[in-house]
Amino acid sequence: MPFPGATGPSEELLWSSSPVCRQEMESKVSEGGLNVTLTIRLLMHGKEVGSIIGKKGETVKKMREESGARINISEGNCPERIVTITGPTDAIFKAFAMIAYKFEEDITNSMSNSTATSKPPVTLRLVVPASQCGSLIGKGGSKIKEIRESTGAQVQVAGDMLPNSTERAVTISGTPDAIIQCVKQICVVMLESPPKGATIPYRPKPASTPVIFAGGQAYTIQGQYAIPHPDQLTKLHQLAMQQTPFTPLGQTTPAFPGLDASPPASTHELTIPNDADV
Numbered sequence: 041m042p043f044p045g046a047t048g049p050s051e052e053l054l055w056s057s058s059p060v061c062r063q064e065m066e067s068k069v070s071e072g073g074l075n076v077t078l079t080i081r082l083l084m085h086g087k088e089v090g091s092i093i094g095k096k097g098e099t100v101k102k103m104r105e106e107s108g109a110r111i112n113i114s115e116g117n118c119p120e121r122i123v124t125i126t127g128p129t130d131a132i133f134k135a136f137a138m139i140a141y142k143f144e145e146d147i148t149n150s151m152s153n154s155t156a157t158s159k160p161p162v163t164l165r166l167v168v169p170a171s172q173c174g175s176l177i178g179k180g181g182s183k184i185k186e187i188r189e190s191t192g193a194q195v196q197v198a199g200d201m202l203p204n205s206t207e208r209a210v211t212i213s214g215t216p217d218a219i220i221q222c223v224k225q226i227c228v229v230m231l232e233s234p235p236k237g238a239t240i241p242y243r244p245k246p247a248s249t250p251v252i253f254a255g256g257q258a259y260t261i262q263g264q265y266a267i268p269h270p271d272q273l274t275k276l277h278q279l280a281m282q283q284t285p286f287t288p289l290g291q292t293t294p295a296f297p298g299l300d301a302s303p304p305a306s307t308h309e310l311t312i313p314n315d316a317d318v
Contacts (some may be wrong), residue, residue: 067293078132078227081167082123082139083202083209083242089113089121091146092139099142107134120244122167129227136223140164140216161194161213166226167242174199175233176226183229193222205242 084092093100093113104111109127143162150251151159168176177184177197188191193214201208212222 052215065181076231077126077128078231079126080132080136080223080227081207081241082125083165083167083244083268084121085125086121087118088143089116089123091141091142092123103135103138107131107138109135111135114244115246116242117246122242122244132227133220133224136164137216137220144216162216162219163211164219165215166210166212166223167202167207168197168210168230169239170201170206171236171239172209172230173208174230176210177250187222187225191218191221191225193218195222195226202242203245204240206238206240207242 051239091099092103092111094102100111100113103109107127108131109125111314112124112126114122114124125132127135140162143164147160175183178186184197187193191214196211197306198209198211210226212219212226214222
């Protein structure tokens with residue numbers, strides 16, 4: 041039975057829908073039979089994103105092909121990145137399962153070289169409009185408690201909004217199976233309670249790269265190495281040094297009025313086509 045108001049798999053809803061019978065919706069979502077397209081955003085660190093992308097983009101390509109979901113990854117010079125998963129409910133859950141099991145595999149591999157005896161849980165962070173977090177928490181915390189008890193996953197809703205946005209992080213921890221069941225229940229809640237007002241999405245900002253000067257040359261630090269910076273900054277630094285008799289101790293930016301050694305921050309999302317290699 042199609043979802044009320046849906047015209048087919050191409051209709052995209054961001055955590056929203058018309059209210060329908062909860063039991064019927066929960067059943068359809070759990071079975072992956074709800075005829076509606078969802079968009080879910082995940083917040084990941086660079087290392088996690090690298091695991092999802094895989095060597096030459098092979099892992100994310102496999103996830104896209106096997107799940108049928110579109111998986112897009114935001115631009116890469118940020119400590120945090122947004123992974124956007126879009127598709128019908130069954131495709132969303134397959135993609136989530138593949139990500140959760142990949143993270144569990146990473147944890148298992150890291151423990152083989154570790155002295156740790158207890159296995160840490162798999163952890164995923166959803167990015168959810170703050171206006172929907174009340175429904176997810178429930179009156180007196182009843183809804184979030186129900187989700188925790190029925191799935192076995194730990195669910196935490198951040199109290200503060202993510203910077204420059206109207207979204208909050210929802211952290212889910214547990215076994216891959218518990219996480220998948222938890223995401224299904226969260227989808228039901230979000231479909232029942234559309235976001236109120238306009239949502240300002242969270243966009244991670246690029247990390248500012250420190251710049252140092254040595255021997256009249258500008259360098260940026262990348263990992264353990266100093267990489268020569270573009271000539272323009274070096275020339276500006278030399279000009280600044282001509283204007284001032286010395287550089288104050290500990291100063292790493294040119295001593296020149298109004299000059300900022302850091303490149304201007306810019307943010308944009310990189311959309312990776314569903315059938316293209318990363």
